[in-house]
Amino acid sequence: MNGGKGMQISKYHDQIWKCGRCGYCGGGYLEDRCPSRFLGRFESSTARGKLLIARALMNGGLGPSAELASRAYECTLCGSCETICDRIIHLDLVDILEALRADLVEAGLGPMPRHKEILNWIKKEHNPYMEKHEDRLKWISQGRNISGKSKILYFTGCTAPYRQPEISKASLQVMEAAGVEALVAPKEWCCGSIAFRTGARDVGLDLAKHNVELFKSLGVNTIVTHCPGCYKTLKLDYPKLLGEMPWKVLHFSEFVEDLLSKGKLQFDGQIDAKVTYHDPCHLGRHAGVYDPPRRVLESIPGLQLVEMERTRQDSWCCGAGGGVKSAFPDSALKVANERIKEAEQTGAQYLVTTCPFCRQNLKDSSASSGGHLQVCDLMELLARVT
């Protein structure tokens, strides 16, 4: 790979060589935290192993190959390795793994075939679900005003509007219950998360530029989203690529927590149930949002929150992220099955998450195993009591 010159991973050269190879990232410190290791079994599936591979790619000791690409992409980029590494010496492992993917794209070996189909569709219709752009807002019932002068933009993302409209509807309902005038932008495009995560940075950059121009034209000061993938991309990736943004980005759990604390949102019912909460990786480990969803859940009358064994920064990933669900659906399901088993052990009736993508994968797993758990999004529960 060109002796490392011009490679994306070469930007992380010093970090890559600084790795002390302690192996805590792959399960030595906290066993069963790395889905990639769980799936791949060999050392090459761990961050430690991938850093050794990255070194060899940079110094010419190893050439890229289709099989290597496949190994690099069978990782959910959940960031478990990075949070463990943070306890010792901080390495930007997720960024390094994404840079490795970008180099594989450059070498013509990435992303995976299914990712290519999705990215081609995104370029055409601005969503990854092979749907028409004009159908993006089909979930909004006719006559509902979503194009007002509000400075608060509800960024819907793609997964909910096209595949899980109940989450989008619930989100809008909660906003209305709190008296928040919602603005939804018909010209919203995919945030670009799938492109950035799979190494197709040029595609992601085009999407980012479009969305930033859109936000500017709308004059928004707050962007609220229920999708942690969008949240991370809007809040963390866009400023890295395009500079500081004049608006704040909130996840719905943060937004609702604020509404509750100000007394703007009140409950008119209760949910008598035991629930457990699954931390989405992009919201938790990547953005540090652990408490707001829990506080919102605990504020619902009648609801009892119980934690799974692996929680917060040590959470087990749902298995869907990083392009794994689209390129390796069986692997995504295997990882989710582990989470479902863990959730069932708590005795909860509901497995609640705050990510439509986690929700889908966990639902798929629960359905395939005939489990009793009801998997839902936080916004769906809130809509029942507001």
Next chain:
Amino acid sequence: MIELHGLLYKTLENIVGPDNVSDKDFDLEAYTRDLSSAPEKRASFVVRPSTTEQVSTILRVANRYRIPVYIRGGGTSHWGEWLPVQGGILMDMTSLNQIVEIDERELTATVQGGCTWFKLRNELKKLGLSCEPREMGGRAITVGASITKRGSGSIGVTKRGRLGWDVLGLEVVLPTGEIVKTAAVEYLGLRPFDNGGIGPNLTQFFIGSGGELGVITEVTLRVTPIPLDAYMYFDFPGLEDLEKVGDQVTRPVGDELAFHLEYTKGGCLSVGSGAEARVWTYGYTEKELELRCEMIRDICEKAGGKEGDSKKTEVTHHRDHGYLWSGLTDYFEPGPVDYVGGYCPIYSLNRFFEVWEEVVIKKHGWIPAPKAGFGGWLIPRGWGVFGEFRYIDPDERPRIRETAEELTKRWFELGFMPWRLGDHLFLAKYSIPKLGGWYELVKRLKKELDPNDILNPGKMIR
């Protein structure tokens, strides 16, 4: 040769299944280094057995084809111990990671060799029990690998001493593939409950063997109830003062230690000109704990020590945080760590430091701190001692070798006993010529057990 490679691959695939063998270059590359600065070595195959029988079959196949087999646990060796210096098969033991049995009445735990200390500790903790690692690699290291190197550090050394006393029995696959149990009582249908027993102690024979006499597939360990902990910290003017502390602490207790005392000077965790001592002790009642604290305080103060902030110890040795590698980001900032390390007699510590300072700091210029450090810990009537280097990888790797060779040579002149005999950093070069009859006996035993020299060849026994 290519035909043999294909034949071997197919054979290994038949033994462990297609998902557990690889000869792909990137899979092999990920196994080319351990914690140390030892040069990269790449195997021809990596294989992940999940049963003792699979380990046995792999070794029988390796004997048939005279193919070297290197055994790897958690990959945290800092001696290049498992690096496949002659290529061949790398056996990744981490699929043999089950906890077989925890006997709360007999206070034993039986685990497979690839089980990590983390996993074992976690399960024991649920039952109010403990068995601590004795390793720099801490909880990431597998129990089997820990035994092959006879770990001797960390808080685990307190109470039970160096790893070995609390190893009650092993299941070992000999290099030729036979599966044996080392505790005679196991042949009588019992789990080992004592480390002695009938005749010679065959368990001890494999402890510290560097994985060259057999592959450890199952281990029975003594466990104890989780004690109460106390952390203390002392500053000393110099290491001569600590020598007195070591003498006083170990004089009345024989081979059992009530304290884990780790010291540093001249870099590493230490920043001042004096020596620092981090002390961990235990007790099963508050009174017992208090008594031990009073005892060590008295000994340290009489030797010139001044008590300081116990948090300095807690951050490096906390039972729940693991050993050392937690909350010490700055410590690792200068880069990965490599060591020259071993043991020295109780009144040699300061002399070892002087030589370290002369060679590492004054002559080879490993400054500023924490670029290099000197430290170690108390063992019964002696000290663990190490000189550590934080290096920029790969630029400074040759420089480590240059410094380490001189340090090793000089320390041997003072009566140095290395932790291991691995080929990394010249330990074998300087130690083997001095080991005479002991080494000849080990070689004979190795030849008897491993006639084709297929297990970890080119390491300790040559």
